[in-house]
Amino acid sequence: MSGIEPIRIALADDQALVRKGLSALLRDLGGIDIVIEAEDGESLLLQLAQTQVDVIVSDIRMPRKTGIEALRVLRERGDTTPLILLTTFDDSELMLAAVQAGAQGFLLKDAAPEDLHAAIKRVARGETLLQPVSLHSVRANWHDVSPESKRAHLTDRETSILRLIAGGYSNKEIARSLFLSEGTVKNYITDILLKLDSRDRTHAVLKAITQRLI
Incomplete structure (x- = not known):
């Protein structure tokens, strides 16, 4: 036994197969304990009010509150738990909205399980994950560019x-x-x-x- 506590995570995705698949893959890679599984943003918020986690992994597009909407609620109520948003779209505007809402990470759903596993460990250590949008797109869509x-x-x-x-x-x-x-x-x-x-x-x-x- 190493004595190192596993990283406790909340996992939210409206597609049950995706959610269960990610949960199984992350458990197999080790060092992670999935303590919350939610099918939408409302369920995620309700469960987080009852259970503390180290990292939140959430799909961006979900019913009854998107991942970004849920993130905004969390930050408004003072919850600073690191959050990684998952998307199937290489969309710089979504990335910017996620960062402006207070996300620490942004990852495409087609990333390898090992990449998500590494991303969870990084944000748990207080690091950030700025993948995978091109810098050109970020510059073109950022609405706070100073003269x-x-x-x-x-x-x-x-x-x-x-x-x-x-x-x-x-x-x-x-x-x-x-x-x-x-x-x-x-x-x-x-x-x-x-x-x-x-x-x-x-x-x-x-x-x-x-x-x-x-």
């Missing part, structure tokens, strides 16, 4: 750190890569969020992409 004169001005060090954040690196990994202390990295990230007027790392990365800072 050139209002672009954030990042130092070379801040830009380096932001690139590593975009690559999914944790604070510890960034610190090791740049030969800095983890506390120093946290301070840099605080400054980056302030300069980009962003509430979290995911929002900061998307904003930096649209302003062509990274």
